[in-house]
Amino acid sequence: MSSLPTERKKRAREIYEILIKIYPDARPLLTYKNAYELLVATILAAQCTDERVNTVTPGLFARFPDAHGLVKAGEKELEDIIHPTGFFRNKTRNLKKLGAALVEQYAGRVPETIEELVALPGIGRKTANVIAGYCYQKPAVIVDTHFKRVTGRLGLTDNTNPDKIEKDLRAILPEEIQTGFSGAVNYHGRYRCTARKPRCPACEIKILCPFPDKTTAA
Numbered sequence: 306m307s308s309l310p311t312e313r314k315k316r317a318r319e320i321y322e323i324l325i326k327i328y329p330d331a332r333p334l335l336t337y338k339n340a341y342e343l344l345v346a347t348i349l350a351a352q353c354t355d356e357r358v359n360t361v362t363p364g365l366f367a368r369f370p371d372a373h374g375l376v377k378a379g380e381k382e383l384e385d386i387i388h389p390t391g392f393f394r395n396k397t398r399n400l401k402k403l404g405a406a407l408v409e410q411y412a413g414r415v416p417e418t419i420e421e422l423v424a425l426p427g428i429g430r431k432t433a434n435v436i437a438g439y440c441y442q443k444p445a446v447i448v449d450t451h452f453k454r455v456t457g458r459l460g461l462t463d464n465t466n467p468d469k470i471e472k473d474l475r476a477i478l479p480e481e482i483q484t485g486f487s488g489a490v491n492y493h494g495r496y497r498c499t500a501r502k503p504r505c506p507a508c509e510i511k512i513l514c515p516f517p518d519k520t521t522a523a
Contacts, residue, residue, distance in 0.1 A: 375404025451494025
């Protein structure tokens with residue numbers, strides 16, 4: 306009989322092979338052209354929808370296209386631009402600190418490694434993984450709300466702490482599929498395995514899912 310880690314590795318690969326065909330280009334829903342834009346947009350997306358952030362960032366990036374621009378930005382002007390994303394004063398302070406750190410430590414460039422990214426002010430592991438995975442093609446396990454819920458239901462982790470979930474999934478996923486798996490699971494959580502009423506009868510991976518509270522209504 307296979308051990309639990311071996312079983313999880315096998316099932317995770319099978320889940321990936323199915324989901325990646327359904328969501329072949331499961332990338333962030335935020336609009337961005339480079340690492341700086343995705344980093345800023347991710348900060349603005351805290352407690353705000355991606356859709357609303359996407360209405361704000363074109364004007365923001367036109368006015369402040371890089372970290373050097375953020376450093377020079379007036380706080381009042383920055384607050385006015387990002388006001389629709391909510392918590393605009395805190396976010397303005399965070400953006401100013403981030404811009405200063407990027408300019409002082411990296412000459413305005415966004416670093417590539419998760420270790421460097423999490424050392425920046427206001428950047429946690431989820432955001433660092435997003436940048437590393439989608440801008441620099443590094444192996445990334447992106448533990449957002451959807452990923453946490455779906456991997457728990459799938460029995461791929463016994464943990465609820467995001468850092469521990471990331472560690473668990475890195476242990477069972479080959480590096481080359483970690484980012485793709487993260488994106489596909491995120492989309493599956495958004496559109497199929499939703500929080501309140503998961504659409505279990507229509508789920509493409511239900512045969513691989515041990516979730517005890519599967520729904521029966523279509």
